[in-house]
Amino acid sequence: MSARKRFPAGSFLLAAVLVTGLACASCASVAPVPAETRIVIFHSNDVHGKIDNFAKVAALIESERKNCENVFYFCAGDNFTGNPVIDQYEPPGEPVLELYNRLGLDLLCPGNHEFDYGLENLEKFVARARFPFVCANIRSAGAAFSQLRPSVVLKTKSGVRIAVFGLIQVEAGNGLPSTHPDRVKGLRFSEPLQKALEMKALRRDNQVLIGLTHLGFDLDQKLAEQMPELDAIIGGHSHTRVDPAETVNGVLVAQAGSDNRFLGRVELRVRNGRVVEKKGGLIELKGASEEDPEVKAMIARFNQNPAFAxxxxxxxxxxxxxxxxxxxxxxxxxxxxxxxxxxxxxxxxxxxxxxxxxxxxxxxxxxxxxxxxxxxxxxxxxxxxxxxxxxxxxxxxxxxxxxxxxxxxxxxxxxxxxxxxxxxxxxxxxxxxxxxxxxxxxxxxxxxxxxxxxxxxxxxxxxxxxxxxxxxxxxxxxxxxxxxxxxxxxxxxxxx
Amino acid sequence: MIAQVTYFLTLIPYFTKINFLIKEFKDMHIKVNGKTVEIFSGACVRDVLRKYSQITWTQIQKGSKAVFDGRGHEVGLEGGLSEGARLIVKRVVRTEPQP
Known part of the structure; x- marks a missing residue:
């Protein structure tokens, strides 16, 4: 008799059933990776306290969420200064914070005007925000603005990782953002384009890499020139109406004007772990008809700022x-x-x-x-x-x-x-x-x-x-x- | 020791030509329709245009002209600028003044 054991045919059948069963159990615990993931990122910048169109922004984002499971909303800075109703609110800027919390903002990169009410006020603002603040070229010298992060990774429902880092402009003369120097005491700022190079490492573990910047369109283009690893730059500061978004050195560069007149929309398609298609453009809010009634009521309440009297x-x-x-x-x-x-x-x-x-x-x-x-x-x-x-x-x-x-x-x-x-x-x-x-x-x-x-x-x-x-x-x-x-x-x- | 060296290094610009260079960078040079406008640091588009030409500024306020960057994108009047930026003022047809 041969030393080899002979397995009956039934054993093979049993093994096959077991293997199939295990495979199915595996299918049940890990969702299958879809062949393609569609990501929509709405973006605002340089709102400067102009809150009236946020009811339209809310309706547009909500409508998109019905059609796409990966919808995000970013802000590229400068929400304060420009509307006394908001500037003189108690506490200053509160309406913008409440509106962003209600709209489900995912990320905010501070602009120079975020510091206009002073660092103490900004820290209180950040503490009550339901979204993170990102900026890589701001460093706290002590405990100031400790909530700030250089970058954040967001994930789509299908598991695609989106790394986003922030950058803020600094003036050539004093190396500080364009705000009064007293308001940024306790913070250190570094040259943004230099700092961006350190963010290249984010490319390794993430399928999408985005710069959320407050540099101005000129510097955003330079950033794109020096960093083709980026998929997109969503910017602010220069109040540039970029429609459609430009592609510079293979990087999509977007910016949505100013004063909440436009809502930016960037769409990315990710296949086999990389972005294979990208486009961006602006939605003119004057032409949008749908409004979120709840947000509209909030705005009406904010506009009756009793502080004025x-x-x-x-x-x-x-x-x-x-x-x-x-x-x-x-x-x-x-x-x-x-x-x-x-x-x-x-x-x-x-x-x-x-x-x-x-x-x-x-x-x-x-x-x-x-x-x-x-x-x-x-x-x-x-x-x-x-x-x-x-x-x-x-x-x-x-x-x-x-x-x-x-x-x-x-x-x-x-x-x-x-x-x-x-x-x-x-x-x-x-x-x-x-x-x-x-x-x-x-x-x-x-x-x-x-x-x-x-x-x-x-x-x-x-x-x-x-x-x-x-x-x-x-x-x-x-x-x-x-x-x-x-x-x-x-x-x-x-x-x- | 390290702290002393660091402190000394921070003083160098104040006693050398480097500080002179930093001061030289304080003003901004913005090109408007090819003409260089020298303006204070931290100026926005509106400030540059007022300095460029009062007539042009009035036309922009009335909405008969608008401002674009070097790549042809329209820019807002409160927009921030960086050294060497280019602006182009062009005649436009619109019903409301530029923000």
């Missing part, structure tokens, strides 16, 4: 006239930013009187432009040049001032003969001195004056400065009979 300061008398209002506004700028001198153009003073009980609504009526303060280091000669430029615009006093007083002496033909600059005690400014001068971005860009210092936007508006000044309990009685800018016209020179 709140009295923020009481003056002993009404503050009347351009001299008084201009002096008040420039004092506020000077105090808010520690400036030596501040100027305010009269065209930017849109009320002739502030009531005794001053509300936020009064401030935004007085100064509705949202112009940030720009700081220059200036010599007295340069300051005279600014005053001269302003006077020559209309042949009369145009700039109200704080920190100094000035006198324009002209002939009867309004040709300037002399401009005197004086300290509040009446002494002239030292000609070899340099002074930190603040003006609105309107004056900085529209007035023709020579300045060796190119200037720096302080990324905080003149209205914000005034609100802070009024809330600090400033003595408003001093604006009763104030005048700091004078014009002395001498008689016409006798003709020879």
């Amino acid at each position: 709140r009295v923020i300061a009481e003056a002993p008398l009404e503050i009347t006239g351009k001299d008084a209002l201009g002096s008040l506004m420039t004092d506020a700028m000077r105090q808010a930013f520690g400036l030596d001198i501040a100027f305010q153009n009269e065209g930017g003073i849109r009320l002739n009187q502030l009531p005794r009980r001053i509300t936020l609504k009064d401030i935004y009526t007085l100064d509705p432009f949202g112009n940030p303060v720009v700081r220059f280091a200036m010599t007295p000669a340069e300051i005279r040049g600014l005053v001269r430029s302003s006077f020559e615009k209309g042949g009369e006093i145009d700039l109200q001032v704080s920190g100094i007083s000035y006198v324009v002496r002209s002939g009867g033909d309004r040709q300037i003969k002399e401009i005197l600059l004086r300290h509040p005690d009446g002494t002239p400014l030292a000609e070899d001195g340099k002074f930190q001068v603040g003006v609105s971005s309107y004056v900085a860009s529209s007035y023709n004056f020579v300045h060796a210092d190119p200037g720096q936007s302080l990324q905080s508006t003149t209205a914000d400065a005034l609100i802070r000044y009024l809330q600090s309990g400033a003595d408003l009685g001093m604006y009763r009979d104030v005048q700091r800018a004078f014009w002395e016209e001498t008689a016409q020179d006798p003709k020879p």
Whole structure:
């Protein structure tokens, strides 16, 4: 008899049944990987507090979720600053947070304006957010903004891994995002394109790699040039309406304009572990008809911000006239930013009187432009040049001032003969001195004056400065009979 | 020791030409229709256009002209800029002013 055991035919049958059974059990525990996964990513950027279209955004996302099981919603930064209703909410920015939580936002990369309410407020905002914040080139020097992550991996229902990293812009001059430096104390920022190179490692374990950036479209293109490992870049900051999304070096680069006028939509198809098809475009929200009624009700509630009617300061008398209002506004700028001198153009003073009980609504009526303060280091000669430029615009006093007083002496033909600059005690400014001068971005860009210092936007508006000044309990009685800018016209020179 | 060296290294730019170079970068140079506009750091599209031409700025506000980047994409007036950016102002037909 052979040593080999002989198995009866029934044993083979039994084994076959067992193997098949095991295989089926395996099928039941692990879902079969579909041949293709379709991913839809909606994206917003630079909303700047314009919340009205979020009811349409909600309806569009919900509608897509009915047709696709892998729908995500990203935000590429700058949700604050640009709508006083949101900026002055208590706590600031709360409506945006509640709306994003309701809409099921998946990720947010902070932009420079996310810091506009200060780091403490932002941390509270992040703590209550039901979505993570990603940014690779922000590093906390201590405990500040500890919730921030460089990257996040999202998964589709079929198991496709989507790695997303964030990047924020920094200015060439100070290496900080475009916000007031005081608001980002405790954070360190690195050069974004350099930092992005470290993110290449994410490619290894993930089927999709996306950069969610707040760099501006120019830098997004450079990022695409240097990093073809990326599948897509979803960006913000430059308010660029990219429709359809561009392909740069094989990378899809998308951005959805600004002010919530558009909703971006990127669609990716993943097959055999890699993206095989990608496209992107914008949905103009003006043309969208469906609205989520619940979100619409939320927006209506937010727009009734009671803070606008709140009295923020009481003056002993009404503050009347351009001299008084201009002096008040420039004092506020000077105090808010520690400036030596501040100027305010009269065209930017849109009320002739502030009531005794001053509300936020009064401030935004007085100064509705949202112009940030720009700081220059200036010599007295340069300051005279600014005053001269302003006077020559209309042949009369145009700039109200704080920190100094000035006198324009002209002939009867309004040709300037002399401009005197004086300290509040009446002494002239030292000609070899340099002074930190603040003006609105309107004056900085529209007035023709020579300045060796190119200037720096302080990324905080003149209205914000005034609100802070009024809330600090400033003595408003001093604006009763104030005048700091004078014009002395001498008689016409006798003709020879 | 390491801390001292690090501190010393951070001071170098302030006593050398490197600081000069950093300061030189503080202003931004933006090209509008081929003309270079030198503007303060942190300026947005709106600031550059006001400095470029008051007439053009008025036309943009009225909606008869719009602003595009170097690749032909329309940009918003509050849009952030980086050094060397290019803007093109073109006549457009539209019913509402640019945001």
